[in-house]
Amino acid sequence: MDAEEFRKRGKEMVDYIADYLSSIDKRRPLADVEPGYIKELVRNEAPVEPDSWEDLMKDIEPIIMKGTTHWHSPHFHAYFPTGNSFPGILGDMLSDAIGCIGFSWASGPSCTELEVVVMNWLGKMLSLPPEFLFSPNGHGGGVIQSTASEVTLTCLLGARTKFIRQIKGDNPNMEDGVIMSKLVCYCSDQAHSSVEKAGLVGAVKLRILESDAKGSFRGATLETAIKTDKANGLVPFFVCATLGTTGCCAFDNIKELGPICEREGIWLHIDAAYAGSSFICPEFRPLLDGVEFAMSFNFNPHKWLQVNFDCSALWVKDSRLLAEAFVVDPLYLKHENEGAMPDYRHWHIPLGRRFRSLKLWFVLRLFGQRKLQQSIVKDVNLAKEFEKLVRADTRFEVTSEVKMALVCFKLKGTNEKNEKLLKLINDDGRIHIVPSTMKGTYYLRFAICASTTTIDHVIFAWNVIQELANKV
Amino acid sequence: MDAEEFRKRGKEMVDYIADYLSSIDKRRPLADVEPGYIKELVRNEAPVEPDSWEDLMKDIEPIIMKGTTHWHSPHFHAYFPTGNSFPGILGDMLSDAIGCIGFSWASGPSCTELEVVVMNWLGKMLSLPPEFLFSPNGHGGGVIQSTASEVTLTCLLGARTKFIRQIKGDNPNMEDGVIMSKLVCYCSDQAHSSVEKAGLVGAVKLRILESDAKGSFRGATLETAIKTDKANGLVPFFVCATLGTTGCCAFDNIKELGPICEREGIWLHIDAAYAGSSFICPEFRPLLDGVEFAMSFNFNPHKWLQVNFDCSALWVKDSRLLAEAFVVDPLYLKHENEGAMPDYRHWHIPLGRRFRSLKLWFVLRLFGQRKLQQSIVKDVNLAKEFEKLVRADTRFEVTSEVKMALVCFKLKGTNEKNEKLLKLINDDGRIHIVPSTMKGTYYLRFAICASTTTIDHVIFAWNVIQELANKV
Numbered sequence: 001m002d003a004e005e006f007r008k009r010g011k012e013m014v015d016y017i018a019d020y021l022s023s024i025d026k027r028r029p030l031a032d033v034e035p036g037y038i039k040e041l042v043r044n045e046a047p048v049e050p051d052s053w054e055d056l057m058k059d060i061e062p063i064i065m066k067g068t069t070h071w072h073s074p075h076f077h078a079y080f081p082t083g084n085s086f087p088g089i090l091g092d093m094l095s096d097a098i099g100c101i102g103f104s105w106a107s108g109p110s111c112t113e114l115e116v117v118v119m120n121w122l123g124k125m126l127s128l129p130p131e132f133l134f135s136p137n138g139h140g141g142g143v144i145q146s147t148a149s150e151v152t153l154t155c156l157l158g159a160r161t162k163f164i165r166q167i168k169g170d171n172p173n174m175e176d177g178v179i180m181s182k183l184v185c186y187c188s189d190q191a192h193s194s195v196e197k198a199g200l201v202g203a204v205k206l207r208i209l210e211s212d213a214k215g216s217f218r219g220a221t222l223e224t225a226i227k228t229d230k231a232n233g234l235v236p237f238f239v240c241a242t243l244g245t246t247g248c249c250a251f252d253n254i255k256e257l258g259p260i261c262e263r264e265g266i267w268l269h270i271d272a273a274y275a276g277s278s279f280i281c282p283e284f285r286p287l288l289d290g291v292e293f294a295m296s297f298n299f300n301p302h303k304w305l306q307v308n309f310d311c312s313a314l315w316v317k318d319s320r321l322l323a324e325a326f327v328v329d330p331l332y333l334k335h336e337n338e339g340a341m342p343d344y345r346h347w348h349i350p351l352g353r354r355f356r357s358l359k360l361w362f363v364l365r366l367f368g369q370r371k372l373q374q375s376i377v378k379d380v381n382l383a384k385e386f387e388k389l390v391r392a393d394t395r396f397e398v399t400s401e402v403k404m405a406l407v408c409f410k411l412k413g414t415n416e417k418n419e420k421l422l423k424l425i426n427d428d429g430r431i432h433i434v435p436s437t438m439k440g441t442y443y444l445r446f447a448i449c450a451s452t453t454t455i456d457h458v459i460f461a462w463n464v465i466q467e468l469a470n471k472v
Numbered sequence: 473m474d475a476e477e478f479r480k481r482g483k484e485m486v487d488y489i490a491d492y493l494s495s496i497d498k499r500r501p502l503a504d505v506e507p508g509y510i511k512e513l514v515r516n517e518a519p520v521e522p523d524s525w526e527d528l529m530k531d532i533e534p535i536i537m538k539g540t541t542h543w544h545s546p547h548f549h550a551y552f553p554t555g556n557s558f559p560g561i562l563g564d565m566l567s568d569a570i571g572c573i574g575f576s577w578a579s580g581p582s583c584t585e586l587e588v589v590v591m592n593w594l595g596k597m598l599s600l601p602p603e604f605l606f607s608p609n610g611h612g613g614g615v616i617q618s619t620a621s622e623v624t625l626t627c628l629l630g631a632r633t634k635f636i637r638q639i640k641g642d643n644p645n646m647e648d649g650v651i652m653s654k655l656v657c658y659c660s661d662q663a664h665s666s667v668e669k670a671g672l673v674g675a676v677k678l679r680i681l682e683s684d685a686k687g688s689f690r691g692a693t694l695e696t697a698i699k700t701d702k703a704n705g706l707v708p709f710f711v712c713a714t715l716g717t718t719g720c721c722a723f724d725n726i727k728e729l730g731p732i733c734e735r736e737g738i739w740l741h742i743d744a745a746y747a748g749s750s751f752i753c754p755e756f757r758p759l760l761d762g763v764e765f766a767m768s769f770n771f772n773p774h775k776w777l778q779v780n781f782d783c784s785a786l787w788v789k790d791s792r793l794l795a796e797a798f799v800v801d802p803l804y805l806k807h808e809n810e811g812a813m814p815d816y817r818h819w820h821i822p823l824g825r826r827f828r829s830l831k832l833w834f835v836l837r838l839f840g841q842r843k844l845q846q847s848i849v850k851d852v853n854l855a856k857e858f859e860k861l862v863r864a865d866t867r868f869e870v871t872s873e874v875k876m877a878l879v880c881f882k883l884k885g886t887n888e889k890n891e892k893l894l895k896l897i898n899d900d901g902r903i904h905i906v907p908s909t910m911k912g913t914y915y916l917r918f919a920i921c922a923s924t925t926t927i928d929h930v931i932f933a934w935n936v937i938q939e940l941a942n943k944v
Binding site: 001002003004005006007009010011013014015016017018019020021022030031033035036037038039042044045046047048049050051053055056060063064065066067068069070071072078079082083084085086087088089090092093094096097098099100101105106107108109110111113114116117118120121122124125146147148149150153157160175176177178179180181182192193194196197200201202203302308309310325326327328340341349350351352354358362364365366367368369370371 | 485508544648664669798839
């Protein structure tokens with residue numbers, strides 16, 4: 001395909017995308033296929049001679065779309081939102097065309113420097129403490145990673161290296177593995193499974209502590225666990241607190257956890273993957289109070305800030321602590337970086353990296369801060385409208401406080417009743433939601449996902465749920 | 473931006489991309505900016521009200537392109553190629569539009585199933601042993617990850633878990649950390665820095681063993697190291713062999729390393745990030761002989777197979793061993809997966825994942841196998857032409873055998889002379905190359921990178937190098 005054919009096919013693809021996204025509400029949000037459906041539809045081997053563009057495009061609907069779960073349908077209310085916007089797509093198109101691999105400053109100066117710029121922009125939008133931002137004399141700054149899972153692991157590894165070095169200072173002959181067998185990190189039972197994955201990869205002990213009745217990780221719980229572990233000769237080194245848990249969007253109490261971590265010298269990491277986007281709104285920013293105690297803070301603009309996946313934003317107060325986890329001789333690094341731009345390859349596990357800041361830059365400039373704020377507020381208000389509908393039907397109850405754009409609810413009564421309702425809803429196929437459990441109670445999660453969701457979609461969804469509840 | 477405006481702006485962007493890529497040879501391949509250049513060109517904060525599309529596009533040339541290193545210029549001969557093609561861009565546009573997060577089969581059936589299909593297609597193109605492919609009764613299969621760095625780490629973690637479990641079987645009370653302090657992995661001094669990173673993250677001992685005069689990791693070297701380590705009570709568990717090293721594209725001798733790993737029960741991982749694409753050509757496939765001894769094999773279609781970053785292809789003989797590294801209770805997994813499709817979230821560190829198989833599918837279908845083979849052969853032939861030019865000039869020498877599309881060469885004489893030549897070349901700016909060193913000798917690397925590179929570009933580059941060599 002030469003440039004002239006690309007002009008033609010690219011424009012056809014733009015139209016296909018515009019058509020797809022503007023009529024997505026007509027599609028069944030959850031794919032209606034069985035595992036293995038694709039096998040009968042494709043060849044067993046790649047073609048030797050090229051297929052035509054027409055042949056390929058003819059396959060998109062019956063092969064790809066047939067098995068696609070449409071995350072950007074306004075009838076999709078499962079999981080949490082994943083960002084998607086026309087500005088984001090356009091920025092990513094440019095990123096693909098440039099196709100630089102910005103592992104060092106020289107390999108893509110604009111790739112590194114635009115990331116520095118937009119991460120400071122975004123940090124200011126969140127009113128992060130200035131230590132988290134790039135500044136001429138500081139060591140803080142932000143980086144775009146792929147997922148919150150990788151970010152949690154990266155920060156845990158930074159903390160692990162810091163503690164291994166500290167302990168080796170006093171015990172130079174102790175093996176790293178032996179030190180690691182004493183390290184303990186903490187999260188609550190509402191934390192994302194990626195914390196457990198990070199603990200496994202990092203090969204450190206993880207205490208999954210009990211959250212309070214609202215699903216919040218509290219200071220007293222952490223305090224007790226630390227005391228017990230220290231009494232047993234273990235070394236508490238890392239706490240992962242969540243603002244906006246996956247299950248019910250609970251907020252850990254970082255104003256309680258923070259001072260404890262500070263006193264004990266523990267690395268506090270805050271994962272606000274979903275809820276973080278809301279902190280650009282003055283009315284929600286108080287939920288982030290306490291971030292000043294953290295060593296690292298993360299949220300995913302690719303969730304609720306209209307940026308296409310992948311764009312997970314991490315800020316750290318001291319980026320040298322990340323680099324030390326990944327390079328054998330950090331002294332060399334300190335010299336190389338002095339006064340210059342960050343070498344982002346030392347801030348995470350991958351070496352290669354895409355020009356991801358472009359899509360964020362496109363989104364921030366083409367929406368502007370105010371419209372992004374309005375979009376968040378709109379979604380939260382829609383969730384509150386849904387909450388009202390649930391509360392007005394005495395068969396149902398709301399199981400958690402609605403702070404963001406997620407409503408957790410259930411039919412009064414047994415788990416079995418609610419499992420049955422969920423199955424009816426997803427088999428019906430007009431809307432898609434997923435369940436969760438907390439402290440043994442099974443409930444349904446209704447999230448406002450697509451940015452195009454309106455009150456009509458919310459009412460539509462509620463009517464579907466009510467109708468199917470009649471059958472339970 | 474609504475769908476109608478996206479139709480307009482998307483088509484403008486398609487034209488911008490077509491213009492950019494079809495006139496890229498007019499641009500200086502290496503950006504001519506100083507660190508921090510962007511600061512004077514951008515605002516300190518994100519705009520509150522939206523910028524117009526025109527304002528944004530007006531900034532692309534003076535802010536973004538000014539500082540871009542143009543990896544797809546036919547005058548770019550640095551590092552290794554990174555894939556880029558119009559079919560790849562088109563597939564990625566569709567992926568962005570669908571924007572599903574395929575962490576489980578249900579969250580994106582087409583996302584999971586197309587990946588299964590194209591990874592089998594690609595595995596067959598490489599004539600991988602059938603144990604590496606998905607089959608109804610086997611445990612093998614392929615997965616797309618982001619980078620070879622992540623893949624190496626993932627496989628090292630799989631091997632680590634396997635060995636910890638084995639050793640715990642005999643010593644149930646031994647701490648994981650204590651076991652890990654006995655585990656040793658091996659690579660050569662020509663292996664990529666990501667192996668060292670994986671060793672640090674995995675917190676295991678890494679032996680970086682001496683390669684032979686050609687930069688190849690040999691069996692006898694590994695044999696000796698294993699013997700010494702075992703005599704000291706350590707446990708060899710993982711070998712990372714490279715086919716096509718970054719420095720000089722050397723090939724480790726997997727036919728020697730493989731049987732040793734098999735005998736010792738060591739997990740052999742093969743990293744063919746760059747050279748792997750060539751194995752789709754019958755004339756280069758013999759270089760992969762010995763892969764049957766490996767537990768895992770990786771190459772990057774996003775390097776030399778015209779697929780846009782990120783698309784790193786990993787095949788394993790037993791995917792259960794990856795999952796066991798990442799989940800606390802693999803028994804649960806075994807049940808869930810039985811007979812169904814893979815749950816790719818358990819094959820790697822990230823939970824979220826893009827629909828990356830689309831761009832690979834577009835590339836495989838719109839090029840077809842034969843054209844992809846021809847493109848590889850063309851690049852290797854161009855490198856051989858460059859080699860001839862170097863050999864015809866008695867001031868120069870070729871420092872490594874030219875097997876792929878990389879020529880390593882130097883001016884006869886001191887490292888200093890060659891450092892000076894490199895600086896002259898990159899300051900001059902008509903072409904871009906990077907250096908490397910092996911066993912104390914500094915040399916220049918000339919890689920065929922852009923798929924549009926022709927013999928004229930090669931001759932042009934050689935003329936530039938000869939002209940500047942006159943000044944040394």
